[in-house]
Amino acid sequence: MISPPPPPTDGPLTLEELQLAARNKGMPLEALRYDVTPVGMHYLLVHFDIPALEAATWRLRVGGNVARGLELSLDDLRSLPRVTMPVTLECAGNGRARLHPRPISQPWLVEAVGTAEWTGTPLAGVLAAAGIAPGTVEMLFVGADHGIEKGHEHDYARSLTLDEAMRPDVLLAYEMNGRPLEPQHGFPLRLLVPGWYGMTHVKWLTRIDALNEPFDGYQQKTAYWYKRSPDDPGQPVTRIKPRALLIPPGFPDFLTRTRTLDADRTELRGRAWSGGAPIARVEVGIDGVWTEAKLGAALGTYAWCSWSLDWDATPGEHVLSCRAFDEAGSSQPLEQPWNVQGMGNNLVQSVRVIVR
Amino acid sequence: MISPPPPPTDGPLTLEELQLAARNKGMPLEALRYDVTPVGMHYLLVHFDIPALEAATWRLRVGGNVARGLELSLDDLRSLPRVTMPVTLECAGNGRARLHPRPISQPWLVEAVGTAEWTGTPLAGVLAAAGIAPGTVEMLFVGADHGIEKGHEHDYARSLTLDEAMRPDVLLAYEMNGRPLEPQHGFPLRLLVPGWYGMTHVKWLTRIDALNEPFDGYQQKTAYWYKRSPDDPGQPVTRIKPRALLIPPGFPDFLTRTRTLDADRTELRGRAWSGGAPIARVEVGIDGVWTEAKLGAALGTYAWCSWSLDWDATPGEHVLSCRAFDEAGSSQPLEQPWNVQGMGNNLVQSVRVIVR
Numbered sequence: 094m095i096s097p098p099p100p101p102t103d104g105p106l107t108l109e110e111l112q113l114a115a116r117n118k119g120m121p122l123e124a125l126r127y128d129v130t131p132v133g134m135h136y137l138l139v140h141f142d143i144p145a146l147e148a149a150t151w152r153l154r155v156g157g158n159v160a161r162g163l164e165l166s167l168d169d170l171r172s173l174p175r176v177t178m179p180v181t182l183e184c185a186g187n188g189r190a191r192l193h194p195r196p197i198s199q200p201w202l203v204e205a206v207g208t209a210e211w212t213g214t215p216l217a218g219v220l221a222a223a224g225i226a227p228g229t230v231e232m233l234f235v236g237a238d239h240g241i242e243k244g245h246e247h248d249y250a251r252s253l254t255l256d257e258a259m260r261p262d263v264l265l266a267y268e269m270n271g272r273p274l275e276p277q278h279g280f281p282l283r284l285l286v287p288g289w290y291g292m293t294h295v296k297w298l299t300r301i302d303a304l305n306e307p308f309d310g311y312q313q314k315t316a317y318w319y320k321r322s323p324d325d326p327g328q329p330v331t332r333i334k335p336r337a338l339l340i341p342p343g344f345p346d347f348l349t350r351t352r353t354l355d356a357d358r359t360e361l362r363g364r365a366w367s368g369g370a371p372i373a374r375v376e377v378g379i380d381g382v383w384t385e386a387k388l389g390a391a392l393g394t395y396a397w398c399s400w401s402l403d404w405d406a407t408p409g410e411h412v413l414s415c416r417a418f419d420e421a422g423s424s425q426p427l428e429q430p431w432n433v434q435g436m437g438n439n440l441v442q443s444v445r446v447i448v449r
Numbered sequence: 450m451i452s453p454p455p456p457p458t459d460g461p462l463t464l465e466e467l468q469l470a471a472r473n474k475g476m477p478l479e480a481l482r483y484d485v486t487p488v489g490m491h492y493l494l495v496h497f498d499i500p501a502l503e504a505a506t507w508r509l510r511v512g513g514n515v516a517r518g519l520e521l522s523l524d525d526l527r528s529l530p531r532v533t534m535p536v537t538l539e540c541a542g543n544g545r546a547r548l549h550p551r552p553i554s555q556p557w558l559v560e561a562v563g564t565a566e567w568t569g570t571p572l573a574g575v576l577a578a579a580g581i582a583p584g585t586v587e588m589l590f591v592g593a594d595h596g597i598e599k600g601h602e603h604d605y606a607r608s609l610t611l612d613e614a615m616r617p618d619v620l621l622a623y624e625m626n627g628r629p630l631e632p633q634h635g636f637p638l639r640l641l642v643p644g645w646y647g648m649t650h651v652k653w654l655t656r657i658d659a660l661n662e663p664f665d666g667y668q669q670k671t672a673y674w675y676k677r678s679p680d681d682p683g684q685p686v687t688r689i690k691p692r693a694l695l696i697p698p699g700f701p702d703f704l705t706r707t708r709t710l711d712a713d714r715t716e717l718r719g720r721a722w723s724g725g726a727p728i729a730r731v732e733v734g735i736d737g738v739w740t741e742a743k744l745g746a747a748l749g750t751y752a753w754c755s756w757s758l759d760w761d762a763t764p765g766e767h768v769l770s771c772r773a774f775d776e777a778g779s780s781q782p783l784e785q786p787w788n789v790q791g792m793g794n795n796l797v798q799s800v801r802v803i804v805r
Contacts, residue, residue, distance in 0.1 A: 106467055111466075115556075115558050145479075201471070243703075
């Protein structure tokens with residue numbers, strides 16, 4: 094019943110990719126105008142089905158290598174210290190459909206991103222209450238979403254090292270933009286690990302276990318790896334690489350999305366973010382000539398910052414790009430190194446504009 | 450600069466279709482479990498860009514063939530009589546990607562639907578305040594969204610006959626599910642014409658004009674027509690045809706979305722709706738054998754109703770379908786008549802399930 098996964102292709106989009114694109118949701122790029130993305134415009138990737146969980150009966154179980162197993166209701170969690178912070182989330186597969194050849198999975202172009210105000214309680218406090226026992230090396234986070242991926246039937250689950258899990262800004266989040274999570278974003282509770290790609294922020298959390306051994310589940314040891322070939326041992330996908338995106342100026346053609354703009358002084362605007370370090374600068378490419386943009390303050394330690402650049406748009410066809418650089422010295426490639434799963438493709442965005 | 454539109458094809462999905470699928474949003478079918486669709490799961494089709502409108506400066510202008518032109522703020526509209534009603538909206542292009550050959554546009558499979566609780570004020574009251582003058586045949590509704598479609602640059606606009614516009618359940622809607630509209634759903638104001646396909650519910654309303662002549666704009670006279678061939682004068686797309694959808698049972702495979710289910714008595718559930726008349730019955734097809742389902746009450750005159758059927762799921766592969774019939778005698782085709790624009794394809798849904 095298990096057929097081998099389809100190989101990467103330069104061929105046409107498949108029905109499987111269309112089915113995934115119809116379910117999962119990108120952020121329309123004009124939504125880069127908002128500091129905080131409206132809930133219904135935030136990107137969303139769901140591996141299996143969105144579970145039907147009821148707050149009244151749902152519980153979070155904390156167990157494994159702990160002194161005291163816990164069983165917490167949503168009210169229990171809401172009575173703990175409350176933290177709100179803006180965090181930019183991005184799918185690790187963002188940009189996959191622009192790779193050649195193209196790995197067959199959710200076919201993101203560049204739109205798998207969003208920034209929300211997340212509210213929850215620090216995970217560290219809950220772990221302290223449970224009493225993490227000596228010998229613990231990782232914390233495991235298990236969601237209620239269940240399915241099959243490449244032949245592996247499982248509940249979606251990911252782990253973090255104990256050090257990473259104890260970071261004070263890692264949250265058990267129950268609100269998004271000041272309201273209870275909508276079902277598709279993990280109601281009633283999800284993990285939030287600021288700085289990391291989306292696969293880490295386990296939705297529909299039901300169980301947290303302290304482990305004596307590293308977790309070897311499918312989503313940890315097979316999916317979400319940078320591999321140059323199927324035999325490459327590779328590197329795990331962790332923090333979000335730098336990326337800048339610009340709000341396509343002017344107005345679109347419905348089918349081609351080609352932009353038309355009147356010749357005039359135009360403010361190019363966008364956002365930039367990196368999970369590894371603060372954004373140091375953004376450069377804007379106009380027909381291949383790069384200029385440093387004016388950088389706004391970041392919305393938070395792990396949230397995007399705005400940038401802008403005035404442009405005298407002259408009649409003709411132009412190509413606009415933008416490129417983020419972070420304080421750790423990382424930036425975006427102009428040619429993307431390929432990897433088997435299509436992870437972390439932060440190739441610079443290019444937008445074609447016809448100025449009239 | 451205007452290239453002819455690409456012809457319908459049985460060929461592979463195009464980059465243009467992928468770009469549209471990445472922007473527009475389907476409702477994941479498991480969301481059929483909710484009477485009222487969470488805002489972030491409701492389907493969404495936006496022709497151009499989502500406009501950036503501010504409530505403080507936005508105004509609705511009512512003019513044309515009226516006794517008194519009006520200029521209304523959002524507060525003005527909120528002070529008028531307030532009505533809330535559940536309404537099911539569906540994109541007229543839903544099902545397009547299942548046609549052979551496939552018209553090139555937004556490539557919906559079956560998921561372009563949702564039901565919300567819409568709140569607003571009856572349009573008829575605002576029209577009465579403006580005083581519709583004799584000779585008026587249509588009302589024109591103009592949105593703030595601007596772009597080019599098949600060479601026509603325009604603000605998105607649609608008209609209704611005066612009779613249709615005066616229906617008491619046609620609303621100027623400013624809330625969705627009890628909150629102000631999110632930007633992508635038409636903030637601050639959209640038209641709501643219960644029973645009609647989505648193109649009619651003009652978002653980001655800025656102007657309403659009483660017309661002495663029928664409106665001949667692109668979205669009215671060119672787009673949204675049932676045509677058997679490019680030369681066919683055709684019929685306009687109006688009300689939503691009957692459709693039933695089922696919640697795919699069991700759990701999915703990530704890539705193929707094939708469902709796996711344990712052998713057991715299983716309640717098949719879903720929703721059915723029609724813009725033309727109340728739903729009379731729903732039939733469920735199990736491996737081609739049709740059985741009448743148990744029908745729940747409709748959520749409202751123009752909102753979907755639930756249905757269910759118990760099924761003894763036996764090991765093996767099965768194909769599940771459902772089919773809605775309305776009280777006007779309309780139902781869903783088992784083979785879809787083709788049309789040029791891929792409109793109103795309400796071919797019955799089929800879900801393949803592996804029972805183990």
